[in-house]
Amino acid sequence: xxxxxxxxxxxxxxxxxxxxxxxxxxxxxxxxxxxxxxxxxxxxxxxxxxxxxxxxxxxxxxxxxxxxxxxxxxxxxxxxxxxxxxxxxxxxxxxxxxxxxxxxxxxxxxxxxxxxxxxxxxxxxxxxxxxxxxxxxxxxxxxxxxxxxxxxxxxxxxxxxxxxxxxxxxxxxxxxxxxxxxxxxxxxxxxxxxxxxxxxxxxxxxxxxxxxxxxxxxxxxxxxxxxxxxxxxxxxxxxxxxxxxxxxxxxxxxxxxxxxxxxxxxxxxxxxxxxxxxxxxxxxxxxxxxxxxxxxxxxxxxxxxxxxxxxxxxxxxxxxxxxxxxxxxxxxxxxxxxxxxxxxxxxxxxxxxxxxxxxxxxxxxxxxxxxxxxxxxxxxxxxxxxxxxxxxxxxxxxxxxxxxxxxxxxxxxxxxxxxxxxxxxxxxxxxxxxxxxxxxxxxxxxxxxxxxxxxxxxxxxxxxxxxxxxxxxxxxxxxxx
Amino acid sequence: xxxxxxxxxxxxxxxxxxxxxxxxxxxxxxxxxxxxxxxxxxxxxxxxxxxxxxxxxxxxxxxxxxxxxxxxxxxxxxxxxxxxxxxxxxxxxxxxxxxxxxxxxxxxxxxxxxxxxxxxxxxxxxxxxxxxxxxxxxxxxxxxxxxxxxxxxxxxxxxxxxxxxxxxxxxxxxxxxxxxxxxxxxxxxxxxxxxxxxxxxxxxxxxxxxxxxxxxxxxxxxxxxxxxxxxxxxxxxxxxxxxxxxxxxxxxxxxxxxxxxxxxxxxxxxxxxxxxxxxxxxxxxxxxxxxxxxxxxxxxxxxxxxxxxxxxxxxxxxxxxxxxxxxxxxxxxxxxxxxxxxxxxxxxxxxxxxxxxxxxxxxxxxxxxxxxxxxxxxxxxxxxxxxxxxxxxxxxxxxxxxxxxxxxxxxxxxxxxxxxxxxxxxxxxxxxxxxxxxxxxxxxxxxxxxxxxxxxxxxxxxxxxxxxxxxxxxxxxxxxxxxxxxxxxxx
Numbered sequence: 010x011x012x013x014x015x016x017x018x019x020x021x022x023x024x025x026x027x028x029x030x031x032x033x034x035x036x037x038x039x040x041x042x043x044x045x046x047x048x049x050x051x052x053x054x055x056x057x058x059x060x061x062x063x064x065x066x067x068x069x070x071x072x073x074x075x076x077x078x079x080x081x082x083x084x085x086x087x088x089x090x091x092x093x094x095x096x097x098x099x100x101x102x103x104x105x106x107x108x109x110x111x112x113x114x115x116x117x118x119x120x121x122x123x124x125x126x127x128x129x130x131x132x133x134x135x136x137x138x139x140x141x142x143x144x145x146x147x148x149x150x151x152x153x154x155x156x157x158x159x160x161x162x163x164x165x166x167x168x169x170x171x172x173x174x175x176x177x178x179x180x181x182x183x184x185x186x187x188x189x190x191x192x193x194x195x196x197x198x199x200x201x202x203x204x205x206x207x208x209x210x211x212x213x214x215x216x217x218x219x220x221x222x223x224x225x226x227x228x229x230x231x232x233x234x235x236x237x238x239x240x241x242x243x244x245x246x247x248x249x250x251x252x253x254x255x256x257x258x259x260x261x262x263x264x265x266x267x268x269x270x271x272x273x274x275x276x277x278x279x280x281x282x283x284x285x286x287x288x289x290x291x292x293x294x295x296x297x298x299x300x301x302x303x304x305x306x307x308x309x310x311x312x313x314x315x316x317x318x319x320x321x322x323x324x325x326x327x328x329x330x331x332x333x334x335x336x337x338x339x340x341x342x343x344x345x346x347x348x349x350x351x352x353x354x355x356x357x358x359x360x361x362x363x364x365x366x367x368x369x370x371x372x373x374x375x376x377x378x379x380x381x382x383x384x385x386x387x388x389x390x391x392x393x394x395x396x397x398x399x400x401x402x403x404x405x406x407x408x409x410x411x412x413x414x415x416x417x418x419x420x421x422x423x424x425x426x427x428x429x430x431x432x433x434x435x436x437x438x439x440x441x442x443x444x445x446x447x448x449x450x451x452x453x454x455x456x457x458x459x460x461x462x463x464x465x466x467x468x469x470x471x472x473x474x475x476x477x478x479x480x481x482x483x484x485x486x487x488x489x490x
Numbered sequence: 491x492x493x494x495x496x497x498x499x500x501x502x503x504x505x506x507x508x509x510x511x512x513x514x515x516x517x518x519x520x521x522x523x524x525x526x527x528x529x530x531x532x533x534x535x536x537x538x539x540x541x542x543x544x545x546x547x548x549x550x551x552x553x554x555x556x557x558x559x560x561x562x563x564x565x566x567x568x569x570x571x572x573x574x575x576x577x578x579x580x581x582x583x584x585x586x587x588x589x590x591x592x593x594x595x596x597x598x599x600x601x602x603x604x605x606x607x608x609x610x611x612x613x614x615x616x617x618x619x620x621x622x623x624x625x626x627x628x629x630x631x632x633x634x635x636x637x638x639x640x641x642x643x644x645x646x647x648x649x650x651x652x653x654x655x656x657x658x659x660x661x662x663x664x665x666x667x668x669x670x671x672x673x674x675x676x677x678x679x680x681x682x683x684x685x686x687x688x689x690x691x692x693x694x695x696x697x698x699x700x701x702x703x704x705x706x707x708x709x710x711x712x713x714x715x716x717x718x719x720x721x722x723x724x725x726x727x728x729x730x731x732x733x734x735x736x737x738x739x740x741x742x743x744x745x746x747x748x749x750x751x752x753x754x755x756x757x758x759x760x761x762x763x764x765x766x767x768x769x770x771x772x773x774x775x776x777x778x779x780x781x782x783x784x785x786x787x788x789x790x791x792x793x794x795x796x797x798x799x800x801x802x803x804x805x806x807x808x809x810x811x812x813x814x815x816x817x818x819x820x821x822x823x824x825x826x827x828x829x830x831x832x833x834x835x836x837x838x839x840x841x842x843x844x845x846x847x848x849x850x851x852x853x854x855x856x857x858x859x860x861x862x863x864x865x866x867x868x869x870x871x872x873x874x875x876x877x878x879x880x881x882x883x884x885x886x887x888x889x890x891x892x893x894x895x896x897x898x899x900x901x902x903x904x905x906x907x908x909x910x911x912x913x914x915x916x917x918x919x920x921x922x923x924x925x926x927x928x929x930x931x932x933x934x935x936x937x938x939x940x941x942x943x944x945x946x947x948x949x950x951x952x953x954x955x956x957x958x959x960x961x962x963x964x965x966x967x968x969x970x971x972x973x974x975x976x977x978x979x980x981x
Contacts, residue, residue: 037846039870076934076936077936077941078934078936078940078941078944079936081941081945082932082944082945086945108887108889108890109889110887110889111886111887119884119887119889119890121890121891122868122876124872126895126896127872127896203896211694214694215691215692215694216691218687218688218690218691218694219688219691221687222684222685222687222688222690222691223684225680225683225684225687225699225701225896225897225899225900227900227901230694232694244923245923245924245926247926248923248924248926249923251926251929251933252923252929255929255932255933291933292933292934292935293934294935300934300935301936302934302935302936390923392922392923397920401591401918405593405596405914405916406916407916407917408916408917408918408919409591409916409917409918409919410918410919410920410921411919411920411921412920412921412922412923413919413921416583416919416921417588417917417918417919419580420577420578420579420580420583420588420917420919421578422577422578422579422588423577423588423590423917423918423919424590424915424917425917428595428914428916429595429596429672429694430694432694433694433696434696435915435917447872447895448891448893448902449872449873449874449875449876449895450874450875450876450884450887450890450891450892451868451875451876451877451878451884452875452876452877452878452880452883452884452887452890453864453877453878453879454877454878454879454880454883455879456713456714456717456859456879459717459720462721462880465551465724466720466724466760466761467761467762467769467771467772468761468769468771469545469547469548469551469771470547471547473547474547474550474551474555477551477555478555
């Protein structure tokens with residue numbers, strides 16, 4: 010499929026403003042508000058995915074050599090699931106919440122309405138180029154907004170595909186794809202949006218917040234970080250090794266919630282390495298480069314970054330280490346004797362390299378983790394629930410999962426998002442709907458009981474105040490009436 | 491190291507000691523705060539009186555009563571709010587524990603405003619304490635006497651390392667903003683709100699911004715004008731109009747304008763006597779700068795009532811302006827003063843159009859006895875909060891989220907919303923290392939059959955219904971039993 014050449018910078022600026030204006034006009038017309046309209050769009054998105062599964066898999070394979078299994082699970086099915094969930098629950102989500110009142114307001118109607126924000130921008134990353142673009146879009150559409158989506162130019166084949174498919178299934182006036190690199194994104198950000206949803210790196214996130222502050226645009230930032238994986242206490246090493254390998258080397262480690270590094274005692278490490286070796290062989294054979302279930306690094310730039318890390322590390326490579334530039338291949342690699350200040354610990358790895366740091370006690374491991382930025386996910390493997398509890402209660406992270414990796418992301422009931430350096434805000438399921446909505450407090454009073462209101466009017470007196478206290482305190486807190 | 495740096499570092503150290511986490515400690519601090527309001531009522535009221543000319547009863551009504559109520563609510567509900575919140579599971583996690591665990595964020599910066607200094611500075615603090623955080627409190631320097639009282643009294647009642655008070659002006663605020671916080675809670679105007687958000691970008695600190703705007707008030711001719719105008723006058727002239735959710739301006743049909751003016755005048759007289767300047771229940775403008783600013787707004791409009799002013803006391807009478815045009819000075823910015831402009835419009839359609847041309851306000855008021863009018867206004871506009879047939883009172887319902895949208899702010903608080911806003915809601919999945927057989931279907935080598943199972947199981951949750959779920963559960967059990975007796979599913 011051939012992709013069209015991009016317009017010039019000047020053309021882009023105009024085009025962007027035109028696009029935003031057009032979508033704002035569509036939003037103001039009210040067309041995206043009715044429940045039926047939103048349901049129709051979500052249904053069309055669902056058809057878009059199911060009608061084009063082969064093309065999607067092909068594009069993902071072109072970009073990341075994603076094995077069909079991984080692509081289906083982590084791109085197609087997870088999006089379909091989110092769409093099913095939204096379609097099934099939309100009515101419920103859109104209903105107002107009636108809230109409890111105090112005595113003075115017993116006859117009034119108090120409720121919270123979820124209202125759309127307007128025109129929102131969703132910027133997607135390259136590692137799960139379909140999932141991490143469409144999943145937020147589902148929340149935005151369900152909430153009744155118009156959406157501009159900006160797929161990552163790094164995952165080029167998927168970008169082209171999305172730009173081709175979206176206009177065929179969704180009305181262009183309400184949902185538009187904008188393409189390009191960092192220059193185009195910068196230009197796009199000069200426009201005013203009612204919410205910006207960004208998945209990617211901390212550096213870019215800072216400039217997004219700065220751009221958003223000009224218009225007081227709220228943002229959701231899904232960032233990353235180094236997700237620690239602690240193995241302590243009594244544990245089933247074989248099961249742990251299976252789940253650890255699966256979650257680490259899925260998508261060649263290019264997942265924001267992949268376990269970045271392992272912390273365990275020397276004894277555990279010595280038991281873990283042969284277990285990892287066995288699992289790696291059973292998953293990816295003894296020649297992983299030839300195995301169709303092994304992904305590739307997305308670009309030469311990232312491949313070089315990772316290979317340089319392998320070169321700079323003062324640790325010892327015990328498994329893997331092979332790499333091939335032409336193929337952008339790096340073997341699933343395990344490195345031991347890694348120190349806290351090693352090159353592998355300086356940044357989020359985002360690749361198939363697993364450092365193991367030996368720390369004898371779980372308490373010291375917790376202190377180690379707490380010295381670093383709060384990660385997007387934190388994992389602990391143990392058969393002892395007291396160990397799991399200790400780690401959970403003494404650390405902070407976006408999400409937490411014990412005895413497995415990544416899968417907590419598949420539960421639409423859990424808010425998916427970071428904290429501190431790993432992000433701001435959350436989504437998935439109803440959380441996505443809420444992220445892209447304004448919770449408007451509504452109160453409908455009647456004309457009756459004006460005498461009761463008299464308590465609050467000047468001239469003020471202690472007597473009035475006493476009555477006021479009584480009528481407004483009842484079950485809930487109050488201030489002046 | 492600057493004073494601000496030191497205090498923030500000390501607050502962080504105190505937070506890291508873990509003492510703000512136990513619920514008992516949080517409640518203990520909040521109870522002490524409540525004692526402050528009762529024991530030091532006189533000092534608080536005196537300072538407010540010097541800053542805003544508010545009477546002691548007025549201070550209780552508009553400041554401390556609400557805070558006491560909030561604390562009482564938290565004491566009752568904190569255990570429930572802080573407990574793990576279970577969520578829906580999928581088939582693969584049926585035997586696991588899945589919940590959301592609210593956790594403290596760390597060190598929160600609270601920048602207060604001067605108009606209801608206790609309410610808008612301490613209510614976020616209450617939320618921060620309830621959520622288990624440390625908090626640096628920066629009262630507004632504009633309410634000079636109250637800032638001093640806060641600086642003196644708070645350390646006597648609550649943990650002064652965990653919750654330090656930092657007073658000062660712009661340079662001190664800027665120095666604070668250079669430090670790293672886990673959340674910044676700001677109440678004030680949009681201009682400064684933008685600066686705060688920009689500063690927060692450096693450390694990627696999330697913010698809550700409680701800003702303002704021009705809150706419109708539409709009066710439909712079908713309503714009870716006498717009651718409506720009384721409620722509007724109360725909402726407008728309380729605290730001399732210096733309320734972020736005061737009805738900023740009125741939109742109504744020309745045929746009722748005279749009646750509205752009459753009724754508002756009547757209410758003003760009823761509340762503040764024929765000479766509001768001598769009435770203890772009528773406030774003053776906070777300072778000369780704002781006094782001059784508000785007077786300039788009068789310049790190109792017609793005064794229908796009031797208009798008297800006295801610079802020496804920062805007094806501006808409760809004022810009504812008639813036949814105001816959209817281009818008038820008084821319509822170009824949030825008034826935040828006792829001027830009530832009336833803009834005649836042809837009807838609901840024009841009112842909605844006019845409102846939507848402006849920025850989304852913090853509050854929107856409509857007075858009507860016609861439900862259709864109320865619903866249309868609500869459905870065709872956007873605002874932080876919406877109130878029909880009264881002013882301000884939605885602020886007092888702690889089960890309603892209080893916050894803005896667009897230019898009027900981001901985030902919300904009050905009651906449980908404060909707790910959630912200043913917590914991290916951590917998604918937790920607690921699994922065991924058992925039932926490994928079931929996981930086989932997701933492991934490589936990938937086969938079409940495994941894919942079939944995985945597709946079916948791992949993700950399918952929605953719209954299955956009870957029967958569907960039971961059937962899948964039965965199949966899941968069968969797969970588990972089968973896989974524990976085989977090393978791998980068949981290719």
